[in-house]
Amino acid sequence: MRWRWRWALDALAVAAILMTVAYAVVPRPELMGYQSDSRAYVDQDGRLLRLTLAGDERYRLHVALDDVAEPLRQATLLYEDQDFYHHPGVDPLALLRAAWTSYVTRERRVGASTITMQVARLRWRLDTRHLGGKLVKIVRAIQLTRHYSKDEIFQAYLNLASYGGNIEGVEAASLIYFDKHAKDLTLPEALSLSVIPQNPVKRNPATVSGQHFLLQARNGLFQRWCEAHPQAKQQQVFFDLPLTFRPLSQLPFLAPHFTTWLDQQLPVFQRGLIETTLNAPVQQIVEQQLKAYLARKATLGFNNGAVLVVNTDTMAIEAMVGSADFTNARIDGQVNGTTAKRSPGSTLKPFVYGLALDQGLIHPLTMLKDAPHRFAGFSPENFDQQFLGPVFARDALILSRNVPATVLQAQLVDPGLHRWLQQAGVEGLRNADYYGLALSLGGAELTMTELVRLYALLANGGLNQPLRALQQTPAQPGEALLSPEAAFLVLDMLKDNPPPQRPELIGQVGHGVPVAWKTGTSFAFRDAWAVGVSGPYVIAVWIGYFDGASNPEFIGRKAAGPLLFNLFDALGHGRGWTATDHFKPGLLNLRKVAVCREDGKLPNPLTPHTVDTWFIPGVSPIEVSQLHRAVPIHPETGLRACREQPGQTEMTVYEFWPSDLLTIFRQAGVSLAGPPPFEPGCVLDDVAQSGMSPRITSPVAGVAYQLRSDRLDAETMVLTASVDGDVRTLYWFVDDGYIGKCAADQPLVWTPHSGTLTIRVVDDHGRAAQKEIEVGVVRDPR
Numbered sequence: 001m002r003w004r005w006r007w008a009l010d011a012l013a014v015a016a017i018l019m020t021v022a023y024a025v026v027p028r029p030e031l032m033g034y035q036s037d038s039r040a041y042v043d044q045d046g047r048l049l050r051l052t053l054a055g056d057e058r059y060r061l062h063v064a065l066d067d068v069a070e071p072l073r074q075a076t077l078l079y080e081d082q083d084f085y086h087h088p089g090v091d092p093l094a095l096l097r098a099a100w101t102s103y104v105t106r107e108r109r110v111g112a113s114t115i116t117m118q119v120a121r122l123r124w125r126l127d128t129r130h131l132g133g134k135l136v137k138i139v140r141a142i143q144l145t146r147h148y149s150k151d152e153i154f155q156a157y158l159n160l161a162s163y164g165g166n167i168e169g170v171e172a173a174s175l176i177y178f179d180k181h182a183k184d185l186t187l188p189e190a191l192s193l194s195v196i197p198q199n200p201v202k203r204n205p206a207t208v209s210g211q212h213f214l215l216q217a218r219n220g221l222f223q224r225w226c227e228a229h230p231q232a233k234q235q236q237v238f239f240d241l242p243l244t245f246r247p248l249s250q251l252p253f254l255a256p257h258f259t260t261w262l263d264q265q266l267p268v269f270q271r272g273l274i275e276t277t278l279n280a281p282v283q284q285i286v287e288q289q290l291k292a293y294l295a296r297k298a299t300l301g302f303n304n305g306a307v308l309v310v311n312t313d314t315m316a317i318e319a320m321v322g323s324a325d326f327t328n329a330r331i332d333g334q335v336n337g338t339t340a341k342r343s344p345g346s347t348l349k350p351f352v353y354g355l356a357l358d359q360g361l362i363h364p365l366t367m368l369k370d371a372p373h374r375f376a377g378f379s380p381e382n383f384d385q386q387f388l389g390p391v392f393a394r395d396a397l398i399l400s401r402n403v404p405a406t407v408l409q410a411q412l413v414d415p416g417l418h419r420w421l422q423q424a425g426v427e428g429l430r431n432a433d434y435y436g437l438a439l440s441l442g443g444a445e446l447t448m449t450e451l452v453r454l455y456a457l458l459a460n461g462g463l464n465q466p467l468r469a470l471q472q473t474p475a476q477p478g479e480a481l482l483s484p485e486a487a488f489l490v491l492d493m494l495k496d497n498p499p500p501q502r503p504e505l506i507g508q509v510g511h512g513v514p515v516a517w518k519t520g521t522s523f524a525f526r527d528a529w530a531v532g533v534s535g536p537y538v539i540a541v542w543i544g545y546f547d548g549a550s551n552p553e554f555i556g557r558k559a560a561g562p563l564l565f566n567l568f569d570a571l572g573h574g575r576g577w578t579a580t581d582h583f584k585p586g587l588l589n590l591r592k593v594a595v596c597r598e599d600g601k602l603p604n605p606l607t608p609h610t611v612d613t614w615f616i617p618g619v620s621p622i623e624v625s626q627l628h629r630a631v632p633i634h635p636e637t638g639l640r641a642c643r644e645q646p647g648q649t650e651m652t653v654y655e656f657w658p659s660d661l662l663t664i665f666r667q668a669g670v671s672l673a674g675p676p677p678f679e680p681g682c683v684l685d686d687v688a689q690s691g692m693s694p695r696i697t698s699p700v701a702g703v704a705y706q707l708r709s710d711r712l713d714a715e716t717m718v719l720t721a722s723v724d725g726d727v728r729t730l731y732w733f734v735d736d737g738y739i740g741k742c743a744a745d746q747p748l749v750w751t752p753h754s755g756t757l758t759i760r761v762v763d764d765h766g767r768a769a770q771k772e773i774e775v776g777v778v779r780d781p782r
Contacts, residue, residue, distance in 0.1 A: 028147040029140075031123065031156050037062050037271035040175060041259045043280040044316070044471060048175055048252055050259040053166075054271075059248075062272055063171035065155040068182045072170065072190035076158070078228065079194050079221050081115040084154065089116040089145030090138055115157045117141040118197075122160040158182075161197035164204035165248065177205060177245045188238050191218050191225065205245035215243070255283050257322025257336045262469055275471040277316035282309055285570050286319040293563045294324055300553045305560075306337025306542045307567065308448050312459040312582070313536050314475055316468045323546075332546040341428065341445040342527050342542065345520025345556060346400045350490045351454060352417055352440045353397050354462075356408045357486040363620040364394040364493055365600040365613040368404035371664050374698055374718060375437055380406045383521065389664030390657075392600055394493045400519065406437040410700065424457065424464050424481055426450050442522050448540050455531050455538045458516075459582055462487040485590050485616045488583045491516040491533060492614065495579040500561035513572040516579035517564060519556030526550050528559035532568060535577025539567050590614050598655070601625035606653050626692055628653050631675055640675055640726075642682035656725040660697065663745040674725045688766035691724040696761055696771045698747070705775045707754060712777070719748040721761045721769065733760040 036055040042048055054060045065073070077084055083091060091114055113121070113128075120126065120140035127133045144153055163173035170193060174182040178189050185193070195217035196203050203217060204210035219239065226233050253259075255278055262276065286307050294302050309319035322336035356362045370388040373380065380402040388401065396404040409417050417439055418432035426446055429435075435443040449467060457464050462482030468475065482490075494516035517532030528543040541560040545551070553559055568577075594610040596603050603610050606628040632641035632649035641649045654675040657665070665672055678687055698720040699705060707715045719732055719742075727744045734750070735758050742748040744763070754777045760770040 029143060031148060039271055039274050041274045041276055043276060043278040047280045048179060049254040051175060051251055058166045058168050059172040059176060060168040061171040062159055063182050065151050068158055068170060069185040069190050071187045072185055072194060075191050075194035075221060078224060084115050085150050089141040090114055116144055116153050119153055119157045119160060120144060162200040163193060163196045164200050165206055179246060187235055188243060191221050192243060195221055206247055255320060256326040258320040261336055261339060277468050277471055279318040283319040286321050286567060289566050289570055290321055290324060293566060301551050302543060304331045304545060306448060308338045308452050308540045310452050310456055310467060310538045311536050312456045312538055315465045335546045337542055338448040341447055343442040343522035344446045344451055345442040345522045345527060345529050347451060347518050347520035347529050347531055348440050349397060349405045350494060350518055352405050352409050354482045354486045354490045355412050355420060357489055358483050360619045360621055361408060361411055362393045363613055363615055364489055365595050366393045367600040368393055368396050370401045370403050371660055373403050373407060375700055378437055387664060390661050397493050398497045402441055405440050409437050409440045424454055442520060448542060451531060452538050452540045455533055457481060458487045458491050459533045459538060461582060485588050488580060488588060489614055491580050494518055499565050500557055513568040513577055514579050515568050519561055521556045524550045525552050525554040528554040528556045530556055530560035530564040532564050534568050534579050535572050535575060535581055539564060589616060591617060596625040596627060599625050599627045606630055627655055629656055637679060638676055639679040640677060641679060658722040659727060659744040660722045662725060684766045691726060691765060693767040694721045694723045694761050694763050694769045696721050696759060696769055699773045701771050705773060706778045707775060709777050709779050716749050717752045719750055723763050727763040729764040731762045
């Protein structure tokens with residue numbers, strides 16, 4: 001027995017020496033920053049979306065001591081180390097008692113670990129089953145005591161302790177088991193967690209036996225708790241109720257595309273609680289609506305889609321559904337359709353019109369021409385393979401006519417559409433020449449996130465702002481890329497785009513939410529798009545296949561439009577949303593003006609009918625209508641007089657439609673009565689003074705025309721002009737040399753040569769126009 005005493009005393013002496021040395025010379029260790037944490041993604045109201053594993057495959061979340069419920073802190077001290085705030089990191093009397101019982105009398109093994117010693121074991125992952133490990137633990141505990149406060153050490157314990165399986169730290173345990181933060185734990189929950197670290201294997205809540213032993217230990221702790229807090233006996237009823245622990249297998253994995261996207265974007269060092277902008281109820285509505293819609297359309301081959309919802313007030317992403325089913329490998333469900341580059345179809349057309357409004361090319365009722373047009377080898381066609389002829393800008397946008405959009409795009413300068421998209425932050429664009437005028441028709445690829453940001457720009461008065469996915473990211477003021485007036489007018493036009501023809505659901509009468517919206521259909525029916533603005537939201541819908549396969553049903557209006565309106569109805573029913581919530585037109589540089597009902601220009605005294613339209617003073621085009629004109633007519637012959645002769649002629653009003661529009665009217669079966677021809681003998685100078693001069697429509701100024709060197713004799717150029725309604729014949733000249741004549745409504749086909757050429761046309765009334773073009777020669781690419 002004597003040698004055992006000596007052995008115990010020697011061990012204590014060695015321990016005392018080691019503690020003294022440790023306290024004097026051992027440097028300050030890193031207590032928490034040496035390991036990574038999990039990421040706990042929560043929505044804007046704190047709901048857990050997803051909890052990821054830390055780098056060592058453990059669930060771990062750092063929490064400050066002040067953010068741990070007071071009952072849990074007190075219960076942990078009561079159960080583990082009542083004298084924690086009073087001893088120097090180790091309890092000498094407890095050590096002596098444990099050494100005597102374990103190594104002298106050998107009655108049983110007794111622990112004497114303080115919370116500080118447990119932190120040392122956990123921090124350095126010490127094997128303390130042997131004496132050497134225990135001594136190192138003591139030294140490390142003294143080291144921690146010297147360099148850290150009691151609160152810091154206690155906080156470290158609550159972050160390092162094991163709470164069953166691969167769950168470390170009370171914050172991770174609270175979120176996993178009870179779906180709440182550690183600061184919100186009830187007394188039964190707090191006491192339950194407090195007893196796990198002492199034996200996390202035996203008391204693991206993931207097993208039935210573990211819960212049994214855990215509750216036994218918790219009930220014992222509750223009795224001790226009541227001795228210190230007698231008033232707690234009133235909560236016995238809550239301890240008698242069954243306590244439910246959520247198993248790891250039931251951890252939420254909500255908004256999987258959103259959290260996966262964020263997980264790839266965040267810096268490696270950004271861990272812990274990730275407070276996102278997602279709105280879980282909105283996300284759930286979107287997922288349910290998409291699933292139900294695809295089920296109804298399954299017979300048409302619809303099995304996948306993507307939806308993005310952004311709050312334009314804050315630019316916060318509130319819902320992101322990247323596919324119909326994240327877990328479905330058959331549809332490549334893990335692909336995020338909101339961040340994938342796809343052809344947007346016609347969804348970029350509103351920005352052509354916005355730029356045209358700002359550059360003074362149009363107002364909403366400017367008359368555009370939906371007629372065949374050729375741009376140096378590019379001849380845009382409409383989706384329905386038809387042309388409407390004269391069409392107001394508003395209607396051309398709503399009806400998504402391709403020719404008016406490309407004609408406007410060709411006229412844009414400083415910036416053009418390509419440069420504007422670059423300014424707006426669209427990434428991955430090739431040079432402008434690569435796309436040409438097909439850019440507004442879906443020639444470039446954009447992501448849904450980029451497209452939604454562009455439409456949010458409209459809702460926010462032309463301000464381009466980045467999307468926000470994290471609450472900590474402040475909203476930015478943005479850069480003005482369109483005027484507030486142009487942004488308002490685009491939405492004001494798009495709000496008149498009628499909803500898709502339905503009802504989709506039995507008993508559904510109509511749509512209660514007005515939406516400014518646009519559709520898009522990509523080449524070969526690979527992508528169907530619908531993007532809309534109403535109230536605080538921009539919503540984008542995509543229907544298609546990730547492998548790029550086509551489906552003739554993938555038409556934006558038919559395939560994506562109904563779902564877009566379902567979503568707005570579900571989110572905004574009864575809320576009084578409008579498509580222009582952010583605007584007060586009375587505060588903008590806008591006013592209503594009367595224009596000719598037929599051609600959209602300012603009325604002249606002879607204009608019989610007018611309508612009101614929005615006008616941007618100082619910007620919108622000012623052109624007086626010449627459609628209705630009074631001309632002198634001889635009553636006897638019915639012919640047009642050379643000049644007015646009071647008493648002999650009568651002034652009669654006729655419509656003078658340009659020749660290209662007259663052709664379209666005739667093709668549509670519409671017969672318009674034009675002015676009669678001049679009477680014989682009129683002098684050309686008199687005739688030329690009346691009416692409009694010709695306007696060359698082909699070739700187009702500013703376009704470089706190229707001839708192939710191997711077929712110079714076979715290359716041709718089409719010459720066309722728009723002329724007044726009384727013109728019958730056109731005469732064409734190149735560099736003052738006559739090359740031929742044609743009817744006013746027909747083209748002249750000419751074999752060009754290279755150089756800087758001046759094209760001139762003269763009508764049969766002596767009125768003329770000219771244009772300069774560049775024609776080059778390129779070698780045979782073979």
